[in-house]
Each structure stands twice: as structure tokens, then as C-alpha cells.
Amino acid sequence: MLRLLLLCTLLAPLWAHAQIPLFDRDPRGAVPEEVEIFKEEQLNLPAAPEQKNLIAFDPGRPTTMKFYVDAASVSVGQDQVVRYTLVVTGDEDTRNVMYEGVRCKSDERKTYAYGRRDGTWSLARDPQWEAFRYDVPRRTLYRNFLCPLRGPVQSADEAVGALRNGVHPLVKQFSPYE
DSSP: HHHHHHHHHHHHHHHHHHSSSSSSSSOOOOOOOOOOOOOOOOOOOOOOGGGGGGEEEESOOOSSEEEEEEEEEEEEOOOEEEEEEEEEEEEETTEEEEEEEEEETTTTTEEEEEEOOOOOOEOOOOOOEOTTTTTTHHHHHHHIIISGGGGGOOSHHHHHHHHHHHHHHHHHHTOOTO
């Protein structure tokens, strides 16, 4: 028993040394940095939405409100942000107009400005990118029309076509419910 204890005492430093890596760098190569530096384009507000350009879409949940996107305002920037004017109407004379953008890769949205009754814009005080969380209508717009399979549409025409058809073709093709 004493011999075993003595043997363990002598071998303990060797076992501890075996846990120390023998290389001062990873032999598989450098670990790539996955930090994306995002530079957003300068904001250019569109013209006020016109009734003839509004395309209704299903908000993804039952509601008495109606949701529209202004086809003339849809754009896809070099920064891969899909921008659009969202119009939400409710009972009687209720109408909310917002100019927004979505980042498909990061699953985020931002409201840049709010529409006024006279057709001008009021800039948001401190627009920040934020997660959709429980905003079902905007998440539906993101998933089904603007960012199919989490990638941005390639052009405004592609997004407008998806809105007019009720769903983006890629979403329809890969939907488990059809």
C-alpha cells in the first residue's frame, strides 16, 4: 500500500503536466473572428404612401386592424437592410404609418420615422435595432415576404411580388404546412 501511495505521489506531477498543452497555438489554424462590422446606409425617407400603392398582407393572427406595405417605398440597400413603409389601419379613421427596416441576418427591425397626416415624416428619437419578440405582424412580414429563409430579398420587385402573391415562393416551397 505504501508503495502505491509513493508511486502516485511521484507520478502526480507527470499527470498534471500531461494536461498542459504542448502547443502555443491551435494546430488546426487560427480561429476566425466572427465579429461583423455593420455600417448602415444614410437614411433617405420615401414619399408619403398613396392608397393606390398599398398592398395588404395577412398579419399572421386574427385582428380587426388591416396591415399594408407601400410598394413604392420598398428598397433593398447595399447594407442588406430591407426598408419599407408599413401602414396599419383600424376602426374608423385610425391610421399609423411607419418607415422601417429589417436586418434579415440578425433577425432585427428598426423604425426610422413616423408618418404624419399631412404626408410629412417625424424622425424617431433614437432608432435602435431590436428583436421582433412578440410583434406577430412584423415577424410575419419578415418571415413570409422580406427575408425568406432568413436571407434578404434581392430586389424591391421580389418583395413586392411576394406581397402581391401572399407569400414568398421560397417560403411556400419549404413550408411544412403545405
